Amino acid sequence: MGGTESISPWWSATRHADVRPFLAARSAVTRAIRAWFDEQGFAEVETGILQVSPGNETHLHAPCTELTGAGGGRATRYLRTSPEFACKKLLAAGEAKIFEFARVFRDRERGDLHLPEFTMLEWYRANASYDAVMADSVVIIARAAQATGIGRFSFRGRIADPFAEPELLTVAAAFERFAGIDLLATIDAGEGDRAGLARAASERVRITDDDTWSDIFSKVLVEHVEPNLGQGRLTVLFEYPAPEAALARAKPSDPRVAERFEVYACGVELANGFGELTDAREQRRRFMQAMDEKQRRYGERYPLDEDFLDAVAKMPEASGVALGFDRLVMLACGALRIDQVVWTPPLGEA
Numbered sequence: 001m002g003g004t005e006s007i008s009p010w011w012s013a014t015r016h017a018d019v020r021p022f023l024a025a026r027s028a029v030t031r032a033i034r035a036w037f038d039e040q041g042f043a044e045v046e047t048g049i050l051q052v053s054p055g056n057e058t059h060l061h062a063p064c065t066e067l068t069g070a071g072g073g074r075a076t077r078y079l080r081t082s083p084e085f086a087c088k089k090l091l092a093a094g095e096a097k098i099f100e101f102a103r104v105f106r107d108r109e110r111g112d113l114h115l116p117e118f119t120m121l122e123w124y125r126a127n128a129s130y131d132a133v134m135a136d137s138v139v140i141i142a143r144a145a146q147a148t149g150i151g152r153f154s155f156r157g158r159i160a161d162p163f164a165e166p167e168l169l170t171v172a173a174a175f176e177r178f179a180g181i182d183l184l185a186t187i188d189a190g191e192g193d194r195a196g197l198a199r200a201a202s203e204r205v206r207i208t209d210d211d212t213w214s215d216i217f218s219k220v221l222v223e224h225v226e227p228n229l230g231q232g233r234l235t236v237l238f239e240y241p242a243p244e245a246a247l248a249r250a251k252p253s254d255p256r257v258a259e260r261f262e263v264y265a266c267g268v269e270l271a272n273g274f275g276e277l278t279d280a281r282e283q284r285r286r287f288m289q290a291m292d293e294k295q296r297r298y299g300e301r302y303p304l305d306e307d308f309l310d311a312v313a314k315m316p317e318a319s320g321v322a323l324g325f326d327r328l329v330m331l332a333c334g335a336l337r338i339d340q341v342v343w344t345p346p347l348g349e350a
Helices: 013-039 084-093 130-148 171-179 194-201 213-228 280-298 306-314 325-333
Strands: 064-068 074-079 097-105 117-126 153-155 158-161 167-170 235-241 254-265 268-275 318-324
Touching (some): 013 325, 084 097, 084 117, 084 318, 117 130, 117 325, 130 235, 130 254, 153 325, 167 171, 171 213, 171 235, 194 213, 268 325, 318 325
Parallel strands (some): 167 235
Antiparallel strands (some): 117 318, 153 158, 254 268
16 A cells, blocks of 8 residues: 555545555564563553653643543543553552553654554563663564564665664764764763754754754754664664653763663664663653753643652662554554554544
8 A cells, every 4th residue: 555545534445455454463463462471471551541741751742631520620631642650650569570552642743653642562671671671672573573474674665674683773873873973072961062962963954043952963863863773674772862861761881871772673763762760859850851841842831740750769670661563563564654554543534
């Protein structure tokens, strides 16, 4: 199926017949991955979709609603952008190895690789390094390919062997290789030097006066780094710069970078993993900084989940991964767009 196929509704017999092989592949991949987690002794969990806070990242947007209590009181709730907060509360409560096929929601997102409602596969290991979940990610991607019988992934003219030894590449090395930028030279005491990165990237990307260090970083990553990742084999891009740590802890031996990684195939980001931050004060600081920037850019901010911050202080050392399940299925069955591998695409769209 190409990009100009019939606009028949998703429930039509014609559309369903066209995508049915992809949906069968989705079921096969789901079974294979559930079996792998069972073999590894993980517990499958099912956490709540409505949350006090959907997450506190600058550029993630969540639908919201209001709940009415028995006494008539009203409370704002958000559809989660990730099950991460709830899963980490379970780690704090004593769970050691958990996974979830979670329905998550992202407003302002739609495209060949994005849906406003999709499935996120998340899993966590207590008392495990992020090397362990990095290895999990590679195995799970290979299991998906085994389940469909595909020999290689292919997307937009790029190919990747899901069974080959993955390429391991630090973010700093990727910026040097593909953009000629010394990224770590623009980081000091965990903060980005905006002027320094602007000078280094000025001939590579268009920079506006409003761009922050993170904006410039993202432009270089998207335009010059990501298209070169996952070529021929998977790429594990790791040691993200400290300003992009999100919910990851700093690397003990080099505070300029964080224990964060992403996995790519055919230029497509599949997974985002962390050595999890367990410093609640630092997590609060990051969230407040992100919400201040969200307020400046979009005129809105999300509340902090105080129960989550309390759990961060109590959870054990842990590592976790969020993997875009629909994207993985898309590559594992040879589909061209993400909406071809979901049973019911967004309302009003084919």
